[in-house]
Each structure stands twice: as structure tokens, then as C-alpha cells.
Amino acid sequence: MNILILGATGFIGSVVAARLVADGHAVTGLGRNPARARLKQPAIDWPQADLSRMTKPEDWENLLKDRHVVVNCAGALQDGLSDDLTATQADAMLALYAAAQRSRRLIVQISARTAGAAGDLPFLATKRRADEALAASGLPYLILRPALVLGRNAHGGSSLIRALAAFPLALPLTHAQSPVETLSVDDVAEAVSQAVAGQLRGDIVLASDEVLTLAELVRLHRQWLGLPTARVVSLAPWLARPVTWFADLAGLLGWRSPLRSTAMTVMSEGIKSAKAQSALAATSAAATLAANPSGVQDLWFARLYLLKPLVIAGLSVFWLLSGLIPLLALEKTSTHFLPFMPEAAATALTLVTCLIDIALGAAVLVRPLAKRALLGMLAVSLAYLAGATMLEPALWLDPLGPLVKVLPSILLTLTALATLDER
Structure with missing residues (x-):
């Protein structure tokens, strides 16, 4: 039949x-x-x-x-x-x-x-x-x-x-x-x-x-x-x-x-x-x-x-805070770029990166957008590491670890991608 x-x-x-x-x-x-x-x-x-x-x-x-x-x-x-x-x-x-x-x-x-x-x-x-x-x-x-x-x-x-x-x-x-x-x-x-x-x-x-x-x-x-x-x-x-x-x-x-x-x-x-x-x-x-x-x-x-939703939520919070916290002190945050570009450009670049972080943190919570958001997180993280390494390699030795902390975030993102499928 x-x-x-x-x-x-x-x-x-x-x-x-x-x-x-x-x-x-x-x-x-x-x-x-x-x-x-x-x-x-x-x-x-x-x-x-x-x-x-x-x-x-x-x-x-x-x-x-x-x-x-x-x-x-x-x-x-x-x-x-x-x-x-x-x-x-x-x-x-x-x-x-x-x-x-x-x-x-x-x-x-x-x-x-x-x-x-x-x-x-x-x-x-x-x-x-x-x-x-x-x-x-x-x-x-x-x-x-x-x-x-x-x-x-x-x-x-x-x-x-x-x-x-x-x-x-x-x-x-x-x-x-x-x-x-x-x-x-x-x-x-x-x-x-x-x-x-x-x-x-x-x-x-x-x-x-x-x-x-x-x-x-x-x-x-x-x-x-x-x-x-x-x-x-x-x-x-x-x-x-x-x-x-x-x-x-x-x-x-x-x-x-x-x-x-x-x-x-x-x-x-x-x-x-x-x-x-x-x-x-x-x-x-x-x-x-x-x-x-x-x-x-x-x-x-x-x-x-049961860890999967916690991983997704954790990544969302991490990226939302990564974008929101620098916005509260935009001038101070943009000083990292001042040795390499004019003040207006540094402020604009900081604002753009903050908005990208916030967008990715929100998008990963929406199931149809989650995969693209996770891939975006990987791309932005790798670009951030590459750019920071070239412009300010001393950040790798910072005791607060602003670059080192990105590595576990990348691993968590890969875990989320690996477990994203529902069927």
C-alpha cells in the first residue's frame, strides 16, 4: 500500500x-x-x-x-x-x-x-x-x-x-x-x-x-x-x-x-x-x-x-550583561580603543559591540533564532580574542582575566550547539 x-x-x-x-x-x-x-x-x-x-x-x-x-x-x-x-x-x-x-x-x-x-x-x-x-x-x-x-x-x-x-x-x-x-x-x-x-x-x-x-x-x-x-x-x-x-x-x-x-x-x-x-x-x-x-x-x-535550558539561560545572561554593563560607563569602556582611533570612533565602536552582545543574548532565547545566535556568539568571541590579542596582548596577563574568561564561554556555546537539536 x-x-x-x-x-x-x-x-x-x-x-x-x-x-x-x-x-x-x-x-x-x-x-x-x-x-x-x-x-x-x-x-x-x-x-x-x-x-x-x-x-x-x-x-x-x-x-x-x-x-x-x-x-x-x-x-x-x-x-x-x-x-x-x-x-x-x-x-x-x-x-x-x-x-x-x-x-x-x-x-x-x-x-x-x-x-x-x-x-x-x-x-x-x-x-x-x-x-x-x-x-x-x-x-x-x-x-x-x-x-x-x-x-x-x-x-x-x-x-x-x-x-x-x-x-x-x-x-x-x-x-x-x-x-x-x-x-x-x-x-x-x-x-x-x-x-x-x-x-x-x-x-x-x-x-x-x-x-x-x-x-x-x-x-x-x-x-x-x-x-x-x-x-x-x-x-x-x-x-x-x-x-x-x-x-x-x-x-x-x-x-x-x-x-x-x-x-x-x-x-x-x-x-x-x-x-x-x-x-x-x-x-x-x-x-x-x-x-x-x-x-x-x-x-x-x-x-x-535538564542542564540544557540552564546552559542557554546562562549564555543569555552572560551576553546581555556583557553588553549592558559597558553601556553604563561608555566613556570609560571606550578608552581601550583611544590609543588606536579617535575618541568619536572609539565610542561608536564600543556602542556597536555592546548592542551586538545584547542582540545575541536576547536572540539565543528564541528557539528559531538560537542556532544562528550561538554561531554569532562563537564568531564574535573569536573576533574579540583575535582583535584584543593584536591590539592589547597584555590583557592575557590581566589578573581579572578578561580574555581568559572568553574561553569557557566558547566551550559553553559549543555545548549548547551540540545539544540544541530536539529530535
């Missing part, structure tokens, strides 16, 4: 795509980074498309041509600079269903449990709107509602669990006793494979029979990482509110943190369904992790995950 997968570069979508290719299907994938996806999965066709702009049936006509099945693995947690939930999870899906009516294509929707206290949040409300429209469309369909999905890789909530599991000395958790059901990402791929083969239809919850508390799940991941046991420290929910507030603010700037308010609200009531016994077998958390032994790269990822 010829199958279109939405969100094919994501945690779930990439595994589903690989499974369907292995099943012998021709797969076309849509994702956030098709250029890299072409290198990673060359057996898949990767056209360029943006779901948030495909909100009319005619937007889907070319993509749906000769397709037999559409699998929707796309989704986002919360509105922000990089995500529009209404456009991506609702409007685009309704347009897809309308366009698919002509040839009665099978639609497989990877959804979520949309009831409960978090049900009115945009994340679940838009999912529910799309699910209800699909069920009423008359199209052949399967709606899958997986619990917390675990696998060899990690993204979102599963990444956060690994990071918490690697916390030194103790495990600080809010909602530590919240119930959590899990399953393997391979279970989701198996269900999609069965749907494509015509064996599954309807609205199905996917979860293993095992229910763990959040604390038990984090401890299980700590054991998987090969770390010694640590005591769980249960934190009152109000203690996490400042973190959630900053995570939401970061979301407005394009960063997709699993610590945002939507995730915290979902976790407050647990990830558990009131499901009847499913005909589909689902793998327990322990079995999923045992089937995918951890390596040192998993330990590095877990330890760096």
Missing part, C-alpha cells in the same frame, strides 16, 4: 514509518526536518509541507493522490512560537477528512485520553475535536489512545523521566504517587500495522495491564541507567509552579519543554485509563526497558537534559 504518515520524524512516527517500510509498504512522510529525515530514512519519500497551513481540503489534494492510508502521528503539547494546536491538531485534520472522502481512505489517528481534569486544555480539546470529527466522518478509521509511550529513544515526557532518574543524590518529584500506565512504542507500530492490514478499526486504548506510580517508574529508569538507588523526595505542587511558569514562557519563545503547565496538569491526575481488557497486548515498562539496554549515550542524555 501507499501510506502517508504525518509527524513521521517524531518519536512515535519514526518507529511507525520504519515498521510500515519493513512491512513492504511505500511510505511518504511529513515531519519537522525533512532534510535530515531523508538522510536517516532514505527509503521514505519526504515532501515539504507544514500542517499548520494545510487547513483547507484543497491543501491536501496532491499529498493524498494515490495514497491508500493516512497515519497521523503529529501533535504538539501546547501553543507557542513553534506550535499552533488549533491549526495542527484540529483544523488541518478536519480538512484532511474532507479531502479523504472522495476515495474513502483509511485514517489512523494517534490520539490520547481526552477526558478528565485536563480535558479542556487546548492539547486535549483539539485532539478530541479531531477524534469526534473522524468518528462522524463515515471514513474507515482507527483511533489509538496510547498511555505513556516508552522506547529506545525518548521525547517529551519520557525524556523528562530519564532526566529525573539521573538526578544526583535524590529524586525530586511532584505528583510522585500519580498512577502511570505505559506501553512500548513498538506496540503502537504493531497496532498501526494491523490497521493497515485491515485487522483493526474503531477507538482503542493502548496500555499494559501494569500500573506504576510515577516514583516507581522513575526508579525503574534509574535502575535501567545503571545508577544506584536514591530516595524520592516528594515536592508539594506549588514548589513546581515557578519552574512551570518559566517552561510556559520558554514555550512562547518556541522551546518545547515537558515541564509546561499542560504536562503538569495531565500528570496531576495520572496517565491511566478506565479501559476494558484490550485485545491488543501491550508491553510493560520493565519489559520495554529490558528489551532496550541503556548505553553511555543514554546516561549522557539524561544528565544533560
Whole structure:
């Protein structure tokens, strides 16, 4: 069959795509980074498309041509600079269903449990709107509602669990006793494979029979990482509110943190369904992790995950202060250039360099601009070292180290670049 997968570069979508290719299907994938996806999965066709702009049936006509099945693995947690939930999870899906009516294509929707206290949040409300429209469309369909999905890789909530599991000395958790059901990402791929083969239809919850508390799940991941046991420290929910507030603010700037308010609200009531016994077998958390032994790269990822936002924030503060502090004493700062140029030129050069520092410090906080800002920081740092070495080499011997201090900043910038990718 010829199958279109939405969100094919994501945690779930990439595994589903690989499974369907292995099943012998021709797969076309849509994702956030098709250029890299072409290198990673060359057996898949990767056209360029943006779901948030495909909100009319005619937007889907070319993509749906000769397709037999559409699998929707796309989704986002919360509105922000990089995500529009209404456009991506609702409007685009309704347009897809309308366009698919002509040839009665099978639609497989990877959804979520949309009831409960978090049900009115945009994340679940838009999912529910799309699910209800699909069920009423008359199209052949399967709606899958997986619990917390675990696998060899990690993204979102599963990444956060690994990071918490690697916390030194103790495990600080809010909602530590919240119930959590899990399953393997391979279970989701198996269900999609069965749907494509015509064996599954309807609205199905996917979860293993095992229910763990959040604390038990984090401890299980700590054991998987090969770390010694640590005591769980249960934190009152109000203690996490400042973190959630900053995570939401970061979301407005394009960063997709699993610590945002939507995730915290979902976790407050647990990830558990009131499901009847499913005909589909689902793998327990322990079995999923045992089937995918951890390596040192998993330990590095877990330890760096929560350090990454601190590195970005630290670089931002460093560059903002580097630009703002000299502005408070512009005349004094510009005296460094007086032996080499007129006073007016020295003042202008100092002002320009300060403004560049401030611009880079602000730009690195905006996710779409972060990579260019980090590269700019490297370029400016190297230019600063080269210029200062030529004009005033004695600064290398300054006890306050104005040049030496740039070197760790460069290393921190390289670390930020190395960990910038989200997928």
C-alpha cells in the first residue's frame, strides 16, 4: 500500500514509518526536518509541507493522490512560537477528512485520553475535536489512545523521566504517587500495522495491564541507567509552579519543554485509563526497558537534559550583561580603543559591540533564532580574542582575566550547539 504518515520524524512516527517500510509498504512522510529525515530514512519519500497551513481540503489534494492510508502521528503539547494546536491538531485534520472522502481512505489517528481534569486544555480539546470529527466522518478509521509511550529513544515526557532518574543524590518529584500506565512504542507500530492490514478499526486504548506510580517508574529508569538507588523526595505542587511558569514562557519563545503547565496538569491526575481488557497486548515498562539496554549515550542524555535550558539561560545572561554593563560607563569602556582611533570612533565602536552582545543574548532565547545566535556568539568571541590579542596582548596577563574568561564561554556555546537539536 501507499501510506502517508504525518509527524513521521517524531518519536512515535519514526518507529511507525520504519515498521510500515519493513512491512513492504511505500511510505511518504511529513515531519519537522525533512532534510535530515531523508538522510536517516532514505527509503521514505519526504515532501515539504507544514500542517499548520494545510487547513483547507484543497491543501491536501496532491499529498493524498494515490495514497491508500493516512497515519497521523503529529501533535504538539501546547501553543507557542513553534506550535499552533488549533491549526495542527484540529483544523488541518478536519480538512484532511474532507479531502479523504472522495476515495474513502483509511485514517489512523494517534490520539490520547481526552477526558478528565485536563480535558479542556487546548492539547486535549483539539485532539478530541479531531477524534469526534473522524468518528462522524463515515471514513474507515482507527483511533489509538496510547498511555505513556516508552522506547529506545525518548521525547517529551519520557525524556523528562530519564532526566529525573539521573538526578544526583535524590529524586525530586511532584505528583510522585500519580498512577502511570505505559506501553512500548513498538506496540503502537504493531497496532498501526494491523490497521493497515485491515485487522483493526474503531477507538482503542493502548496500555499494559501494569500500573506504576510515577516514583516507581522513575526508579525503574534509574535502575535501567545503571545508577544506584536514591530516595524520592516528594515536592508539594506549588514548589513546581515557578519552574512551570518559566517552561510556559520558554514555550512562547518556541522551546518545547515537558515541564509546561499542560504536562503538569495531565500528570496531576495520572496517565491511566478506565479501559476494558484490550485485545491488543501491550508491553510493560520493565519489559520495554529490558528489551532496550541503556548505553553511555543514554546516561549522557539524561544528565544533560535538564542542564540544557540552564546552559542557554546562562549564555543569555552572560551576553546581555556583557553588553549592558559597558553601556553604563561608555566613556570609560571606550578608552581601550583611544590609543588606536579617535575618541568619536572609539565610542561608536564600543556602542556597536555592546548592542551586538545584547542582540545575541536576547536572540539565543528564541528557539528559531538560537542556532544562528550561538554561531554569532562563537564568531564574535573569536573576533574579540583575535582583535584584543593584536591590539592589547597584555590583557592575557590581566589578573581579572578578561580574555581568559572568553574561553569557557566558547566551550559553553559549543555545548549548547551540540545539544540544541530536539529530535
